[in-house]
Amino acid sequence: MIRHAILRVLSKLLIPLIFLFALYVQFFGDYGPGGGFQAGVIFGAAVILYALMFGLRDAERVFRPRVLEIAVACGLMLYGSVGVLTILLGGNFLDYDVLAHLPTHGQERGIFLVELGVGITVASVMTTIFFQFANRGRDND
Amino acid sequence: MITILLDRIGRSLLPLLVAAPLLSATVCILLRRARWAWSLALVVSWGVFADAAYLLYHVVHFGPISYAQGGWRAPWGIELRLDLLNALVLVIVTGICAVVALAAPRSLAQEVPERKHYRIWALYLLCMTGLAGMTITGDAFNIFVFLEISSLSSYVLISQGTTRRALTSSVQYLVMGTIGGTFFLLGVGMIYMVTGTLNIHDMAVQLSTVGPNRTVLVALACIGVGVGIKLAVFPLHIWLPNAYTFAPAIVTAFLAATATKVAYYVLVRFVFSVFGVHLAFNELHLHVVLLPLAILAMFMGSIVAIFQSDIKRMLAYSSVAQIGYMVFGLSLASLPGLTGGIVHLFNHALMKSGLFLVMACVLLRTGSTKLEAMHGLGRKMPLTMAAFVLGGLSLAGVPATVGFVSKWFLVKGALEAGYWYLAVLVLLSSLLALVYIWRVVEVAYFRPPHPDGPEIREAPLSMLVPTWMLIGATLVFGLYTPFSVGVAQAAAKMLLGISS
Amino acid sequence: MISTGLYNYWVVIVLMMTGLYVVIARGNLLKKIIGLNIFQVSVIMFYVSMGKINGGTAPIVAKGFEVYSNPIPSVLMLTAIVVGVATSAVGLSLLVRIQEAYGTIEEDDIRTEERQEEIS
Numbered sequence: 005m006i007r008h009a010i011l012r013v014l015s016k017l018l019i020p021l022i023f024l025f026a027l028y029v030q031f032f033g034d035y036g037p038g039g040g041f042q043a044g045v046i047f048g049a050a051v052i053l054y055a056l057m058f059g060l061r062d063a064e065r066v067f068r069p070r071v072l073e074i075a076v077a078c079g080l081m082l083y084g085s086v087g088v089l090t091i092l093l094g095g096n097f098l099d100y101d102v103l104a105h106l107p108t109h110g111q112e113r114g115i116f117l118v119e120l121g122v123g124i125t126v127a128s129v130m131t132t133i134f135f136q137f138a139n140r141g142r143d144n145d
Numbered sequence: 146m147i148t149i150l151l152d153r154i155g156r157s158l159l160p161l162l163v164a165a166p167l168l169s170a171t172v173c174i175l176l177r178r179a180r181w182a183w184s185l186a187l188v189v190s191w192g193v194f195a196d197a198a199y200l201l202y203h204v205v206h207f208g209p210i211s212y213a214q215g216g217w218r219a220p221w222g223i224e225l226r227l228d229l230l231n232a233l234v235l236v237i238v239t240g241i242c243a244v245v246a247l248a249a250p251r252s253l254a255q256e257v258p259e260r261k262h263y264r265i266w267a268l269y270l271l272c273m274t275g276l277a278g279m280t281i282t283g284d285a286f287n288i289f290v291f292l293e294i295s296s297l298s299s300y301v302l303i304s305q306g307t308t309r310r311a312l313t314s315s316v317q318y319l320v321m322g323t324i325g326g327t328f329f330l331l332g333v334g335m336i337y338m339v340t341g342t343l344n345i346h347d348m349a350v351q352l353s354t355v356g357p358n359r360t361v362l363v364a365l366a367c368i369g370v371g372v373g374i375k376l377a378v379f380p381l382h383i384w385l386p387n388a389y390t391f392a393p394a395i396v397t398a399f400l401a402a403t404a405t406k407v408a409y410y411v412l413v414r415f416v417f418s419v420f421g422v423h424l425a426f427n428e429l430h431l432h433v434v435l436l437p438l439a440i441l442a443m444f445m446g447s448i449v450a451i452f453q454s455d456i457k458r459m460l461a462y463s464s465v466a467q468i469g470y471m472v473f474g475l476s477l478a479s480l481p482g483l484t485g486g487i488v489h490l491f492n493h494a495l496m497k498s499g500l501f502l503v504m505a506c507v508l509l510r511t512g513s514t515k516l517e518a519m520h521g522l523g524r525k526m527p528l529t530m531a532a533f534v535l536g537g538l539s540l541a542g543v544p545a546t547v548g549f550v551s552k553w554f555l556v557k558g559a560l561e562a563g564y565w566y567l568a569v570l571v572l573l574s575s576l577l578a579l580v581y582i583w584r585v586v587e588v589a590y591f592r593p594p595h596p597d598g599p600e601i602r603e604a605p606l607s608m609l610v611p612t613w614m615l616i617g618a619t620l621v622f623g624l625y626t627p628f629s630v631g632v633a634q635a636a637a638k639m640l641l642g643i644s645s
Numbered sequence: 646m647i648s649t650g651l652y653n654y655w656v657v658i659v660l661m662m663t664g665l666y667v668v669i670a671r672g673n674l675l676k677k678i679i680g681l682n683i684f685q686v687s688v689i690m691f692y693v694s695m696g697k698i699n700g701g702t703a704p705i706v707a708k709g710f711e712v713y714s715n716p717i718p719s720v721l722m723l724t725a726i727v728v729g730v731a732t733s734a735v736g737l738s739l740l741v742r743i744q745e746a747y748g749t750i751e752e753d754d755i756r757t758e759e760r761q762e763e764i765s
Contacts, residue, residue, distance in 0.1 A: 036705065041727055077174040084168040087160070094153055097160035099216030126727075133734050140741055286721055293728045300735055309746035310762075313755055316674060316739045323681050323732050324668065330725060331688050337718070338695055 015057045022050035030123045034112070040119040044126025051131045060138050069135055072128045079125030086117050158196050159212040159225045162235070163278045163291075165189055165196075170270035179250075179262035186266040187246050190273060194236075194243040197277075201232040205632065211283070219283065220344035226283030229636040230487065233629075234410045235280045237494045241402040241615075242273045245498060248611035249395045252505040256307050256393040265305060269399070272298040279407050285333045285343050285419075288411060289326060292375070295407075296322045299400055303392040314387035321384045325374030332367030335360050336419070348419050357428040361420070365429055368415050375408035378435075378472055379442035382465045389461035394505035394514075397457060401464055402498035406490050409471050413487070416475065417640040426478050435476035440570055442469025447577035451584070457504050457514045459581055460497065463540060466574065467493045470555060473571070477558040483637035484630065485554030491629045492539070492547035492619065499615035500536040503529055506604035506612060519585065521594025525601040528609055530589050532616040537582030539619045542575040546623040550630060653694035660687035672752040674743065678736045685729040692718040692725070 026046035033039030055063035087098045095102035100114025154161070169189040173182045204210060209228040213219060227235070246269070257265060275295025279288050300322070304315035337343055339360050340351035352361060370381075377385040385405075389397045416425045425431045446466025453459035467489070474486025504514050506529045511518045523530045539546035552575055559568040594601070603609070622629050660683055667680025696718035704716035740750055747755050 039723075041723060074175060077171040081168060081171040084164055084171065087164055088168070091153055091157045091160075092150055096212065096216050097157055097164065097214050099214075101216055133738075136738070137741065140745075286724075290724055290728070293732075297728075297731055297735055300739075304739055304742070309743070310759060312739055312743045312746060313759070316736065316743065319732065319736050319739065320668060320677055320681060324665075324684065326728075327685050327688050331691065334688065334692050334695065334718075 011057060015053060019050050019054055019057075022046060022053070026050065026127075030119065031116075033119055034115060040122025041126050043119075043123045044128075045130055047123070047127035048130025048134070051127075052134050055134065055138065060135070060142075064135060067131055067135075069132065072132045072135075075128035076125050076132065079121045079123070079128065082121030082124070083118050086114060086121070090114070157212070158200060159210060159227060159281060160214060162193055162196055162200075162239075162281060163274055165193060166270040166274040166277065170267045170274065173263055173267040173270060177260075177263055179259050179266075182263035182266040183246075183250055186270055187243075189270065190239065190243040190246045193273065193277065194239040197232075197235045197239040200227055201236045201632075204229060204232040205635075220342045220347040223287050224283040224344055224346070225281050226346065227281055229632055229639060230413065231280045231410060233487070233491060233632045233636060234406060235277065237491050238276050238280060238403045238407060239273070241494055241498050242269075242276075242399065244611045244614050245395060245399045245402075245502065248398070248502055248505065248608045251605055251607055252395045252509055253393060255509055257305050261305070265302065268298045268302050271295075272302065272399075272403075276403050276407050280410060283345050285336065285345055285348065286330075287343075289330050289333060292329065292411075293326055295404065296326060296375070299396075299404060302396045302400070303388050305396065306391045306393050308391055310387070311391040314384075314391045318384040318388045321374055321381070325371045325381075327371070328367050328374070329371030332364045332369075332371060335364035335367065339364070345414065345419055349421065352420060352424070357424055361424065362429050365415070365420050365425060365431075369412070369431065369434075372408050372412045372415070376405050376412060376472075377465060377468055379438040379445065379465070379469065382442070382446075382468070385465060386458055386461040389464065389501075390455060390458040394457070394501065394508050397461075398498045398501035398505060401461075401501055402494040405464070405468055406494050409468070409475075409486075409490055413475060413483075413640065417483075422478055422641065432476040432478060435472055436567070439469045439473035439476060440567065442466060442472065443571070443574040444577070447574050447581065451577065451581045453581075454516050455514055456507075456516060456519070456585060457501070459585075460500055460504065463578065463581065464493075464497055466578070467497070467540070469574075470551065470571070473567075474551075474555050474558065477555075477562055478641070479558050479562060480634070480637055480641060480643060481554045481561060482558030483641060484634045485551050485558055487633040487636055488554060488629050489551035491633065492551050492622065495547060495615050495619050495622070496536050496539045499532065499612055499619065500540075502608065502612040502615065503533045503536065506608050509608065510601050510604060512599070516585065516588055519589050520592045521589070522601070523586075523590035525594060526603050529604045529612070530586075532612050533589070534582075534586060535616050535620065537578070537586070539623065541578040541582060544623075545620070547619045547629075548575075548623070550623060550626055554630075653690070657687050657691045657694070660684075660690060674740055674750045674752060674755075675737075677752075678733060678740070681736070682729060682733060685725070685732075689722045689725055689729075692722045 026043045029038040029046060030040065030043035051063065051067055090099050090102055091097055093102040100111045101107040103110035103113045166189055169185055173185055176182050176185065200210065204227055209226065212225040214223045214225055253262060253265060272295050275291045275298065278291035279295065282288055282291065300315050300319045303318060304311050336348055339355055340348055342348055342351060355361060374381045389401055392400065416431065443466050446462045446469060450459045450462035450466070453462065471486045471489050471493070474482045474489060477483070506526065507519065507522065508514050510526060539548040542548040542552040552571065555571055556568045559571060664680045664684030664687060667683060668677050671677060671680065696715040698712060698714050701712045701714035702710045704713045744750050747758055749755060
């Protein structure tokens with residue numbers, strides 16, 4: 005835990021805002037620059053800042069590595085399932101028109117779900133990469 | 146209700162080739178037990194193989210299949226397009242994936258700790274996703290995406306080898322493979338700048354109106370170099386021997402038969418379908434570059450293979466030589482030449498993965514793949530070594546094996562083009578293959594086994610059956626050629642624009 | 646000779662050659678991976694600068710604008726950036742393992758050790 009006063013105060017103020025910004029970028033991807041990958045990276049950056057400031061042990065208590073591994077798989081599964089769902093509903097693979105009664109609503113829903121899957125996977129992957137690198141040399145497995 | 150669902154799935158068999166392994170890879174990460182992950186990977190790879198075989202049947206009888214992904218029709222959307230060429234490549238790639246997965250558990254257990262197996266299977270399925278996607282897509286940028294998916298998973302798979310040299314081989318492959326992928330991306334960008342489209346079919350139409358300007362020629366060169374690195378064409382093959390030698394035996398058997406074959410398919414697709422024979426061979430003179438490199442590959446690969454003491458390394462250099470044959474067929478740009486190249490893609494995949502599975506058996510029982518460890522194996526592991534002998538005869542091009550079929554077409558193509566000296570060179574390099582195969586045969590059959598070595602038994606059935614499936618296929622397709630040659634010839638006719 | 650309208654291609658070429666030079670000429674594996682990144686960035690620059698149309702505004706539908714820049718190259722480069730990140734991640738993980746196994750990430754030292762291993 006870094007005991008420098010300025011760093012601690014500022015990070016306590018900024019980390020929640022960074023998480024919020026990541027969520028904003030995630031959901032605003034329809035109307036402006038943004039989307040799943042960018043949001044995932046910003047989310048991961050916030051987690052890394054937390055780990056740098058408050059120590060790897062505390063960060064791993066909040067974001068458990070086992071849960072992150074499951075999240076990586078689940079995000080990608082969400083993406084693939086949307087594609088298979090559109091096939092089962094009668095359209096082509098990843099044809100979002102069939103997801104709702106109106107094609108435009110279907111497109112919105114499809115893009116939302118797909119970007120959510122991407123965001124979950126990317127955030128978990130970025131965090132996992134950092135934790136794996138940081139743990140190397142502490143307890144070699 | 147069920148029939149409606151099945152009907153909808155049946156209409157979307159093409160994207161399922163990619164979606165099924167992708168989803169199964171995520172499920173494999175959630176399943177921690179090695180057994181469960183292996184069973185899932187086995188079921189999915191055989192399912193994808195059955196799907197690919199059905200699609201080949203459909204393409205042969207009813208013509209090319211086009212599938213608009215996302216509901217957006219080409220050229221605005223990503224189109225999945227299956228014609229004779231990629232249907233054949235798809236069948237052989239998914240077939241190899243399925244058969245090698247059968248043989249994998251015992252061999253993997255020897256080289257990788259059991260708790261990591263579920264990740265190996267997830268990576269295996271991801272690599273299959275990338276390879277299948279590269280084969281079926283009709284969009285140039287999509288090829289890049291799937292290329293990188295398969296490459297990244299293969300870098301990680303290669304690094305799972307037992308020695309620390311696996312790590313350096315993987316880094317070497319990573320650096321060279323990424324340079325290759327980026328050059329390919331650069332070429333695709335230049336084509337996009339000139340034609341405004343990324344759809345392969347549409348590109349061909351637009352490029353025929355644009356004609357040969359400098360951007361188009363540089364684009365072809367960039368794509369040629371990029372794909373050439375992944376294909377391990379002669380001077381760009383440096384990553385191949387290390388990567389094949391130090392990867393786990395099953396991973397080598399899987400990669401040797403798939404990664405370079407799909408790269409060859411991409412090269413053929415771009416040279417013949419997108420750019421066309423006139424632009425590639427009359428304007429850019431591709432054959433002036435590729436023919437000498439192919440001949441050099443044939444000789445260099447075979448000669449260096451003769452001096453190797455590690456048999457996996459010997460087979461890797463032999464692969465470089467065989468890729469030289471495929472590139473030779475491509476650069477002839479005639480019907481027998483291109484048929485020879487495509488049919489050699491099919492045959493070499495069968496031969497090499499069979500031979501590498503034999504080495505996996507040898508590694509399992511003797512603990513080493515070096516030539517000294519193979520003393521007297523002809524008596525201790527008769528079935529395994531018989532498979533090696535058959536595969537080796539096929540490499541040399543002995544009649545009644547698949548190797549002979551490809552050499553036949555390549556020599557015929559060289560003679561028809563008037564290059565009789567090249568035909569002689571092709572035959573000479575085939576004789577070199579006999580030399581390095583004879584080294585192994587002599588040691589295995591005519592030297593007594595080490596007296597103080599461990600007790601060596603025959604390879605387990607779970608590995609013998611897939612090995613003999615592949616080696617047996619080299620015999621079957623060498624004697625019964627209408628399937629492979631028929632499809633390859635029809636594909637070559639379509640690519641060269643010859644109406645049958 | 647140097648046309649001012651083509652300066653983006655000059656930037657692309659300079660970055661590309663720098664990246665390739667670093668990959669080929671530097672023996673430290675980490676520097677090779679950095680050179681690889683520079684090479685990938687040059688291709689990203691190529692695509693993104695290809696999308697800009699003279700007089701075109703940002704590709705978000707708005708009243709009063711008819712000419713929009715091409716959004717497709719930027720979208721394609723999102724994927725390429727992700728690929729670059731993933732490649733760097735795999736490469737750096739391998740470097741960490743190589744450092745633990747060999748004690749060095751200099752290519753020459755690694756090659757010397759491998760050659761000694763082969764001889765013995």
